[in-house]
Amino acid sequence: MEPLLKVSSLQVRYGAVQAVRGIDFEIREGEIVAFLGANGAGKSSTLNAIAGLADVHSGTIEFAGRDITAMAPETLTPLGLALSPEGRRVFPALSVAENLLMGAYSVRDKAKIDTAWERVYSLFPILHERKDQLAGTLSGGQQQMLAVGRALMSGPRLLLLDEPSLGLAPLIVEQVFDLITILRDQKVTIALVEQNVAKSLEIADRGYILSGGKVVGEGTATDLMAEGGFEDTFLGA
Numbered sequence: 001m002e003p004l005l006k007v008s009s010l011q012v013r014y015g016a017v018q019a020v021r022g023i024d025f026e027i028r029e030g031e032i033v034a035f036l037g038a039n040g041a042g043k044s045s046t047l048n049a050i051a052g053l054a055d056v057h058s059g060t061i062e063f064a065g066r067d068i069t070a071m072a073p074e075t076l077t078p079l080g081l082a083l084s085p086e087g088r089r090v091f092p093a094l095s096v097a098e099n100l101l102m103g104a105y106s107v108r109d110k111a112k113i114d115t116a117w118e119r120v121y122s123l124f125p126i127l128h129e130r131k132d133q134l135a136g137t138l139s140g141g142q143q144q145m146l147a148v149g150r151a152l153m154s155g156p157r158l159l160l161l162d163e164p165s166l167g168l169a170p171l172i173v174e175q176v177f178d179l180i181t182i183l184r185d186q187k188v189t190i191a192l193v194e195q196n197v198a199k200s201l202e203i204a205d206r207g208y209i210l211s212g213g214k215v216v217g218e219g220t221a222t223d224l225m226a227e228g229g230f231e232d233t234f235l236g237a
C-alpha cells in the first residue's frame with residue numbers, strides 16, 4: 001500500500017543555514033511515527049516544511065498520493081493535514097472556543113464544526129469547562145491541549161505534533177501521551193516530534209533519529225528502544 005506521507009530528499013534552508021539536508025522517510029496510514037533528535041536537529045523544520053510553513057529548498061513531499069511540496073497551509077488543511085506547532089501558539093486574547101474555531105477555518109459546514117467541537121470537548125473536558133475563558137489565562141498544560149484540540153478541529157487524517165509534552169508537569173505529560181494513543185485508535189495518523197525519547201518509543205510504531213539535518217537512524221520503536229544509546233547522538237549534535 002502507498003504510504004500516506006512520503007518525503008524524498010527534503011532540504012530546508014533559511015538563508016545560509018541548512019536546517020534539513022536531504023532526508024527521506026514515509027508514514028503509513030494508522031502509524032504513530034516518532035522523530036527524535038537534539039535541539040537544532042531539524043525536527044521542527046521538517047514538520048513545518050510538510051505543513052507549508054517552511055520553504056522547501058529541494059525534494060518532494062507527497063500526501064495521500066498527491067504532490068503537496070510547497071503547498072500553502074490553507075490548501076493543506078482541507079486535504080486532511082494539520083500541525084500542532086512547537087510552543088503552544090494559542091491566541092491568548094481569544095477564548096478557548098474561539099481558538100478552536102480558528103482550527104476549523106477551512107470547514108464550511110456548520111454541523112461539521114459542531115461535531116468537531118464535541119469531539120475536542122469530549123477528549124479534553126477541561127477545555128469545555130473553560131470554553132469562554134481567554135486562552136492566555138490557561139495553564140501551560142491546558143494551552144498545550146488547546147493547541148492539539150485546535151489542530152483536530154479540521155478533522156485531519158495526518159496530525160503533526162511538535163513537542164506536545166515540552167515543559168509540562170509529569171502527570172500532564174502522561175495525559176498527553178495517553179491522548180496520542182486515543183487519537184491513533186480514532187484512526188488519526190501521527191507524526192510525533194519529541195524530546196521525551198522513552199515515552200515516545202513506548203507509544204510509537206516506528207521512529208527516525210535526526211541529527212544535523214539528516215536521518216542517522218530508523219527502525220521499529222521496539223528495535224530503537226532496544227538499541228538505546230541516543231544520548232550520544234543528541235548531545236553530540
Ligand SMILES: Nc1ncnc2c1ncn2[C@@H]1O[C@H](COP(=O)(O)OP(=O)(O)OP(=O)(O)O)[C@@H](O)[C@H]1O
Pocket residue numbers: 014017018019037038039040041042043044045046086
Ligand atoms: N526561522 C529560522 N531562521 C533561521 N534559522 C532557523 C530558523 N528556524 C530554525 N533555524 C535553524 O535551523 C536548524 C534546525 O532547527 P529546527 O528548529 O528545525 O530544529 P529542532 O530539531 O526542531 O530543534 P529543537 O529541538 O530545539 O526544537 C537550527 O540550526 C536552527 O537554528
Ligand SMILES: [Mg+2]
Pocket residue numbers: 043044045086
Ligand atoms: Mg523544534
